[in-house]
Each structure stands twice: as C-alpha cells, then as structure tokens.
Amino acid sequence: MSLTSWHLSRLAPAPLLLGLMAVPLAGCETLDSINPFSSSKAPVAEPAGPPTAEGLYNNGIDALHTKRYKLAVSQFETIQQNFPYSGYTANAQLMEGYAYYLQQSYPDAVQQIDRFLQLHPTSDDAAYAYYLRALCYYEQIADIQRDQQGTVQAMNALQDVVTRFPDTAYARDARLKIDLCRDHLAGKEMLVGRYYERQHEYAAAINRYQRVVQDFQTTNHAAEALARLVEVDLKLGLTDQAHRNASVLGYNYPGSPWYQDAYNNLRSAHALQPSDVPPGQPIGAADTGAPPAATSATAPAQAQAPVPVTQKRGFFGRIVHSVF
Structure with missing residues (x-):
C-alpha cells in the first residue's frame, strides 16, 4: 500500500501530522499532519496460530499508537526477516524508521530510511521517506555555541526534499526549515x-x-x-x-x-x-532613488529586506507528533 493515500488534516506552522492506519499505509506545514497512514479501521486482533505479516504489521502500528516504540521496531523487523516478499514488507521498513525517529534514535532512523530508499527508489512513499530523513538531521541541530556541521547536513537534506519533490507539502515545510537553518x-x-x-x-x-x-x-x-x-x-x-x-x-x-x-x-x-x-x-x-553603491566589504546594494520567518517557535523546539 502507498503512503500517498495519506492526507493533510490541518495546516499550521509546525510539522506534519502522521495518521496511522491499521493495515497499509498512509508529515508539514506541520508534522502534525503528514504521516501517510490514516484510516478509521482499528488494528485487527491476530488470530491464534502462526504470526502473519498482517498481524505483525497491525501489532506494530498499535505499538506506535501506544508509544511502545521498541515493540513496534521488533514487529516491523520480524516482518522483514520472516516475510521478505509480503506486501507489508516495504511499509514495515519505512515504519521501522519512523519508530526509531519517535524514540529519538536518529542515526538508526536514518540508516533504516536509507535502506528503504535503496530498495524502493521509485516508491510512491519516497517523498515522505526523504522528508523523514531530513527531520532526523534537523532534530539534531546543535546550539550555536557548538560546531554547526549538523546544521549544514540538515539543510542539505531538506534541500534534497525541495529539489526532488518541489510541489509537495513536504517541500513547503522543508523550505521553512531551510530558512531557520x-x-x-x-x-x-x-x-x-x-x-x-x-x-x-x-x-x-x-x-x-x-x-x-x-x-x-x-x-x-x-x-x-x-x-x-x-x-x-x-x-x-x-x-x-x-x-x-x-x-x-x-x-x-x-x-x-x-x-x-x-x-x-x-x-x-x-x-x-x-x-x-x-x-x-x-x-x-x-535619497536619489538608487541604492548605495556596493563595495567589496558590503552586501550588494540591492540586498533584500529580511524575509519574515513564520515558524519561529523557540528555535528548533521539539516537534510533537500525533498518531491518530
């Protein structure tokens, strides 16, 4: 199933909201509205007998809803190990990355998302995957007292989202975050x-x-x-x-x-x-109507006035996600 079936539930100067659905999937102008998994269908109880890919996947989604992220990771990993050709496997790979992101295990999340992108480079969910990967770097930006290599890395990852998927909600939010970087x-x-x-x-x-x-x-x-x-x-x-x-x-x-x-x-x-x-x-x-002549020690005379940043909340404040 594709994450593109997800929809934005509201637009606000925050991250995108991830709505999770029980089976098959579905973050930005607020991350409160971007995870592509949304459905009113409740997780299906796993029947007695050997575990199935569907049952494991629903268990993983249920674990995400209840913030049992380690359990979610284990369920999604089991799908990949035991059901490599299931229709749930690709979604499980991406949702494992999301579970790592929610528990702030950002290096693990990036590694898992990179794996998903390597295996499914043309997936309909690639835009979401690139965006989630960029958020992992963004959340690790250090205070200005420290080295800013992480900020550069986050900005590059966000720019990658804008370049690859310019007309998406992910790109709109990435542009705001690039300004903050x-x-x-x-x-x-x-x-x-x-x-x-x-x-x-x-x-x-x-x-x-x-x-x-x-x-x-x-x-x-x-x-x-x-x-x-x-x-x-x-x-x-x-x-x-x-x-x-x-x-x-x-x-x-x-x-x-x-x-x-x-x-x-x-x-x-x-x-x-x-x-x-x-x-x-x-x-x-x-004034004569013309800007002052620029010199080697100044900005170009035509320098634009500062662009107001609309997403200012205490810089790099923690983004809160909702899973409904």
Missing part, C-alpha cells in the same frame, strides 16, 4: 565575529560579518552584521568604508535599531554626510 548559521557567524571583535582581532571579525552580509542577507542577522562592520571600520579609522556600510544598512533597514546605532557611531566620529538620512525618516528624504 540559514538563520542559525548566520547566528553562529555573528557569535564568532563578536568574539573576535572583543579580542581586537578586527580583520577576523570583519570576515565573519561580511559573510553574514553576503551569504545570509535574508536572515534576521544581516542588519546587525552591517552595523558591526560600521563599528569595526570606525575603530580602524576607515571612515569612508564605515559610511558606505552605514549607507547600505540605512537603505535596506531604515527602521532598524541597528541603523540607529550605526548612525550614532558615525555622528560621534564626525563622519556623517549631508545625504545621510536620520533614523526614522523616509528614505526618500535624502
């Missing part, structure tokens, strides 16, 4: 940049701030990065460069408190120019 990576760059600045290692700090401006200009950290560049430039006596960075900041984020800080720093350094627009005034008040 990018924001997380930018936050790491800012953390390191501020550290270097406190240590008076200004060249290293500039490199970090420039990366945020150039590579993460649609994140919430871009305005601060430009303001920090102004700050460091003034410390180095690079008045013209500080002014250019402030101009880009003022053009793209005129109402940001970071532009207020940059403007005040320029004023304290006697580096303001007649064309500079004070914070709070419309940009057209002292």
Whole structure:
C-alpha cells in the first residue's frame, strides 16, 4: 500500500501530522499532519496460530499508537526477516524508521530510511521517506555555541526534499526549515565575529560579518552584521568604508535599531554626510532613488529586506507528533 493515500488534516506552522492506519499505509506545514497512514479501521486482533505479516504489521502500528516504540521496531523487523516478499514488507521498513525517529534514535532512523530508499527508489512513499530523513538531521541541530556541521547536513537534506519533490507539502515545510537553518548559521557567524571583535582581532571579525552580509542577507542577522562592520571600520579609522556600510544598512533597514546605532557611531566620529538620512525618516528624504553603491566589504546594494520567518517557535523546539 502507498503512503500517498495519506492526507493533510490541518495546516499550521509546525510539522506534519502522521495518521496511522491499521493495515497499509498512509508529515508539514506541520508534522502534525503528514504521516501517510490514516484510516478509521482499528488494528485487527491476530488470530491464534502462526504470526502473519498482517498481524505483525497491525501489532506494530498499535505499538506506535501506544508509544511502545521498541515493540513496534521488533514487529516491523520480524516482518522483514520472516516475510521478505509480503506486501507489508516495504511499509514495515519505512515504519521501522519512523519508530526509531519517535524514540529519538536518529542515526538508526536514518540508516533504516536509507535502506528503504535503496530498495524502493521509485516508491510512491519516497517523498515522505526523504522528508523523514531530513527531520532526523534537523532534530539534531546543535546550539550555536557548538560546531554547526549538523546544521549544514540538515539543510542539505531538506534541500534534497525541495529539489526532488518541489510541489509537495513536504517541500513547503522543508523550505521553512531551510530558512531557520540559514538563520542559525548566520547566528553562529555573528557569535564568532563578536568574539573576535572583543579580542581586537578586527580583520577576523570583519570576515565573519561580511559573510553574514553576503551569504545570509535574508536572515534576521544581516542588519546587525552591517552595523558591526560600521563599528569595526570606525575603530580602524576607515571612515569612508564605515559610511558606505552605514549607507547600505540605512537603505535596506531604515527602521532598524541597528541603523540607529550605526548612525550614532558615525555622528560621534564626525563622519556623517549631508545625504545621510536620520533614523526614522523616509528614505526618500535624502535619497536619489538608487541604492548605495556596493563595495567589496558590503552586501550588494540591492540586498533584500529580511524575509519574515513564520515558524519561529523557540528555535528548533521539539516537534510533537500525533498518531491518530
């Protein structure tokens, strides 16, 4: 049976909801609505006698409903070992990965999902499998104080979902999570940049701030990065460069408190120019209509304003799944 028979029960800024069905299968805009297994049919009691693939599968689904994840894994594994050619075997492989995911055994989940994809690369459930695999990496993202290789890995896995299945609910949710990953990576760059600045290692700090401006200009950290560049430039006596960075900041984020800080720093350094627009005034008040010229130390002048992230819940908060 195919997971594509599943349907989204509701759309919300969370994960997809997994509804499990007794026999054959069926996560995103909220994972509260994505597992493809949904049916009003109750698990069938296994008759007396030797176990069957159907009975084992229903036992596994029932174990998932009651959060007995280790039992679910054992039931799905038994199907694969004893009934390798059953119509339930492919679903059991994928549901074993899901059971590992629910008990936060993410490496085991990824290994099992990879096995499913290797054996069934053209399955109708491949989109769900790739999405579940990406969630396993996403849930392991570390705090910005730690190495962010896991964030890069999660972002790559999420992008794989978007590339392979662009018109699915899985891809829509993956795009939101990619934005959060990018924001997380930018936050790491800012953390390191501020550290270097406190240590008076200004060249290293500039490199970090420039990366945020150039590579993460649609994140919430871009305005601060430009303001920090102004700050460091003034410390180095690079008045013209500080002014250019402030101009880009003022053009793209005129109402940001970071532009207020940059403007005040320029004023304290006697580096303001007649064309500079004070914070709070419309940009057209002292603007020719064209953005400031970009330099090697700034973002492109046409940098977009930050895209609002709609799924902000305490970053990487634990996703709650429902199994009904």
